[in-house]
Amino acid sequence: MARFTPHTAAEVKEMLAVAGVSSIDGLFGDIPADLKPRSFNIPAGMTEYGALSALNSMAAKNNTSATLFMGGGYYDHFIPAAVDAISSRAEFYTAYTPYQPEASQGTLQAIFEYQTMIAKLTGLEVSNASLYDGGTALYEAIAMAIRTNNRSKVIIDKGVNPIYRQIVKTYVANQEIEIIEIDLNDIYTDREKIMSMFDESISAIVMQTPNYFGIADDFSDIFKAAQEKGITKIAVFYPMSLGILKTPGEMDADIAVADGQSMGLPLSFGGPYLGVMAASKGYVRKMPGRIVGETVDRNGNKCYVLTLQAREQHIRREKATSNICSNQALCALRAVVYLALLGKEGFRKASLVNFENAEYLKTKLKGIVEIKEGATFNEFTVNLKSDAVLFAKKMLAKGFAAGIPASLYYPGKNNYLMIAVTEKRTVKEMDDFAAAFKSAL
Secondary structure, three states: OOOOOOOOHHHHHHHHHHHOOOOHHHHHOOOOHHHOOHHHOOOOOOOHHHHHHHHHHHHOOOOOOOEEOOOOOOOOOOOOHHHHHHHOOHHHHOOOOOOOHHHOHHHHHHHHHHHHHHHHHHOOOEEOOOEOOHHHHHHHHHHHHHHHHOOOEEEEEOOOOHHHHHHHHHHHOOOOOEEEEEOOEOOEOOHHHHHHOOOOOEEEEEEEEOOOOOEOOOOHHHHHHHHHOOOEEEEEEOHHHHHOOOOOOOOOOOEEEEEHHHOOOOOHHHOOOOEEEEEOHHHHHHOOOEEEEEEEOOOOOEEEEEEEEOEOOOOOHHHOOEOOOOOOHHHHHHHHHHHHHHHHHHHHHHHHHHHHHHHHHHHHHEOOEEEOOOOEOOEEEEEOOOOHHHHHHHHHHOOEEOOEEHHHOOOOOOOEEEEEOOOOOOHHHHHHHHHHHHHHO
16 A cells, blocks of 8 residues: 555654644644535545445446437447557557657657548648547637637527537636527527627627537528628537538538547546547637647658647747647547548448438337437437436336436426437347337337
8 A cells, every 4th residue: 555655654643743733634723614625534545455346336336238329419439449459559648748749759640640630520621639528629619719800799509519508608707708599499590590690799600510409400501691790600510420411611610619529439427538629721820729730850751740839838828829738639549540440431331320320210219209300410309298307217227328308408398308329229229229118108
């Protein structure tokens, strides 16, 4: 245990005597009792074996056997074994921020390839070297828009992931930024209402496809109307869907953001994930974080450098575009390995299988439950005509994590359940799910 608790009881007693107190609690005597955090009351230490046993006991309480049909922005995709093998190599796993390019060529090249793939995937010109997650990437996109046009109002469609929207609200709570959320028409974007609010005071418009209810949409018309008012167009996307759906670039978005979890990252209790950002070239100097570039050394050999690094840790100080420091570079590595393994055609095929599986499950549920109309990718909404939370509990008892009840984030939509299907779901699993669904109803 010495490597975990280096001080013996005798050493602690000696240090307390020098400090002039009789106990460790005495070190905090100047703090009023009502301000002392409960964390000071820490239980006694455990042996390594005892700690492992306690953690295994807690982990055993989790239900890990349920077949997943849950989505909401985070999905149960297949991850090739090579992703773990390559990203776990010590050369990558222990690498830190590449301050010295001459000693960081492998990491820099991996980031450069990641940026290239994200730019191609989104149909936009530049990508940065990743951010924390989808929600923080969305805030950073909004900050970019405000820095660009010096306006302070932002319109966000309520079809945008509610977790992302809450993260944005947290970030802007103490800033002079007004967030205007536009209600959905049931589960669909209210196009007329959104476009009626466009004027020269609006900095950005944020749209998501597929939206939180799974509805896939083309926002070219909204973005065209926004362009006429000088409004920055921000698209939130689902990476896997871009194998078959229209890209943010094809919709003429200025900035596109996403959570990269679907590209080689496990669900893992909510993280760590990956914030993806791409933009048109005109926004490149407003982007947070850093951008890796390709160049040649004095001998003409290809090499990589940090082309842009507008962070406060570098020369920018108070002029930094963001205070983002350690980004999710290892998660970005997993994403680039995943994309490289699949390749262009493999990625498109995986995307198509997601879509086809969801369509198959729709046919199995047809006549059992009302399926909300509209184009979808791999997630869709059903109207149960009864409480979705209670229904989800029934399905969990039958071995299925059936979906996300909309009422968790959308008060009043108590009967709506969002069901997600990935390439991992087999025909038998979907057939069994439909049978259990009918039984639970």
